[in-house]
Amino acid sequence: MLSEVGVLTREEVKLIETGLEEIRAEIASGTFPFRQDLEDVHMNIERALVERIGDVGRKLHTGRSRNDQVSTDFRLWIRDSIDQIDILLIDLQRSFVDRCSRDEGVILPGYTHLQRAQPVLANHYWLAYCEKYERDRARLADCRRRVNQLPLGTAALAGTSIAIDRQLVADKLGFEGLVANSMDSSSDRDFAIEFAFALTLIAEHLSTWAEEWILWSTCEFSFLRVPQAYCTGSSIMPQKINPDVLELTRGKTARVVGNLQALLVLVKGLPLAYNRDLQEDKERVFDSVDTVSACLELAAAVVAGAELNREAISSRLEHGYLDATTLMEFLIGEGVPQRSAHEIIGRLVGSAMKQGVPLAKLSLDEFQLAHAALNEEVFEVLGVEHAISAFKSVGSTSPERVSEQVALWRERLGSVNN
Known part of the structure; x- marks a missing residue:
C-alpha cells in the first residue's frame, strides 16, 4: 500500500518483503535472537530488518503505530479462530445427526427438574443439541462481522497526515470495512470480549451435555456407555469406569467463564485511547480458544462412539407416568x-x-x-x-x-x- 501511494519504491518494497520473510523463517525455526533490551516483538523485528537491509528497514513503520498493528493482528487471529471453531461445531453437529440412523425409533424419558416428564425420541434429543450449536455458530458469524473491520492506518491515536490508502489494505487482508474512528480503533477490545462471550456459551452448552451424559452413564441411569478410550479406571476400585473426558469438559467451562470475566474487568475503567492494560487481553482469549477447541474435538468423538443401553432404557420406560x-x-x-x-x-x-x-x-x-x-x-x-x-x-x-x-x-x- 505504501508503494501504491508513493511512500515506498518498488525496490524498497522488495527489500522489506525479502527481509521479513527471512525473519519469519528464523522465528518459525526458533533461531531468531530476541533481545530483551529492544522492548517488544515489534522493535526486535524492525531492528533485525534494519540490520539486514539498512535504512530502508526504518521505513517499515510508516503510517501506523504498534497500537493499530496489534489490534489488526489480534483481529486477524480471532477471525481465523472463529473459522476453525465453526468447523469444529459443524463436526459435532454431524456426530449428533449421524447418530440418528442407528438410534431411529429409540424412545427416551424426558426430564424437567430431573424428574421424569414426557417421552421423547432419541433423535429429538440429538437434534436439540444441533440447535444449540447452530445458535453458537450464528453468534460466531455475527461476531466475525464486527471483528472483520480494519484498524490499521489509524495509527496511535489521531490518524496520520500521510496520504495512505486504508481501503486497499482492507481489500488485501480480506476485511469487510474500516474502523471509522482513530480513537476508538485501538482503545477497545469489545470484539475480543464478544468472541470470548460466544466461546463461553459454547462451553456452557458443552458442559450441559457433559453433565447429562455423566448422569446417563451411572448405574442409576444406565442409559449410556461412554467409549472406553475417553474414560479412566480407579486406582483402588477395579470395577470403576470414570467418564473423565466428560468431567473435564464440564470442569474446563469454568476457565472459559473466568476468562470472560477477566476481560470484562480489564476494560471496565480504561480511558481513551490505548492503555498498556490491554496487553492482558490475549492470554485470556488464547486460552479460551484452546480450551473450547479441545473440548469440541473430543465431544465429537465421544458422541460418535457412545452407545445407548437400549435394554436398560426400555425396561424402565413405563416408569414415571410419561404418558x-x-x-x-x-x-x-x-x-x-x-x-x-x-x-x-x-x-x-x-x-x-x-x-x-x-x-x-x-x-x-x-x-x-x-x-x-x-x-x-x-x-x-x-x-x-x-x-x-x-x-x-x-x-x-x-x-x-x-x-x-x-x-x-x-x-x-x-x-x-x-
Whole structure:
C-alpha cells in the first residue's frame, strides 16, 4: 500500500518483503535472537530488518503505530479462530445427526427438574443439541462481522497526515470495512470480549451435555456407555469406569467463564485511547480458544462412539407416568378445560401409584369413574409409544416432525449417513 501511494519504491518494497520473510523463517525455526533490551516483538523485528537491509528497514513503520498493528493482528487471529471453531461445531453437529440412523425409533424419558416428564425420541434429543450449536455458530458469524473491520492506518491515536490508502489494505487482508474512528480503533477490545462471550456459551452448552451424559452413564441411569478410550479406571476400585473426558469438559467451562470475566474487568475503567492494560487481553482469549477447541474435538468423538443401553432404557420406560400429559390432552380434545383435565389425570396418577401400576393398567371402570369422556379410546394414547405418536405440533417429538428435522439437518450439514 505504501508503494501504491508513493511512500515506498518498488525496490524498497522488495527489500522489506525479502527481509521479513527471512525473519519469519528464523522465528518459525526458533533461531531468531530476541533481545530483551529492544522492548517488544515489534522493535526486535524492525531492528533485525534494519540490520539486514539498512535504512530502508526504518521505513517499515510508516503510517501506523504498534497500537493499530496489534489490534489488526489480534483481529486477524480471532477471525481465523472463529473459522476453525465453526468447523469444529459443524463436526459435532454431524456426530449428533449421524447418530440418528442407528438410534431411529429409540424412545427416551424426558426430564424437567430431573424428574421424569414426557417421552421423547432419541433423535429429538440429538437434534436439540444441533440447535444449540447452530445458535453458537450464528453468534460466531455475527461476531466475525464486527471483528472483520480494519484498524490499521489509524495509527496511535489521531490518524496520520500521510496520504495512505486504508481501503486497499482492507481489500488485501480480506476485511469487510474500516474502523471509522482513530480513537476508538485501538482503545477497545469489545470484539475480543464478544468472541470470548460466544466461546463461553459454547462451553456452557458443552458442559450441559457433559453433565447429562455423566448422569446417563451411572448405574442409576444406565442409559449410556461412554467409549472406553475417553474414560479412566480407579486406582483402588477395579470395577470403576470414570467418564473423565466428560468431567473435564464440564470442569474446563469454568476457565472459559473466568476468562470472560477477566476481560470484562480489564476494560471496565480504561480511558481513551490505548492503555498498556490491554496487553492482558490475549492470554485470556488464547486460552479460551484452546480450551473450547479441545473440548469440541473430543465431544465429537465421544458422541460418535457412545452407545445407548437400549435394554436398560426400555425396561424402565413405563416408569414415571410419561404418558400422563398425553392423557390429559386427550381429555382436552374431548372438551374438558385444561385445568380440570389436569386435576382429573392427577388423581388417576395418584391411584395408579398406590396400586404400583402404570396408567395403562388401570381398568376402564376406573377411567370412567374419573370422567365419562375417558372411554376405551384412552388405551390408544396410553403407553410411551402411543404417547409419542400422539404429538403433532411443530418442534415436537412427533415421529413425523423429527424425521423431517433429521432430513433437514442432513441436507444442511452434508451428514455422512444419509
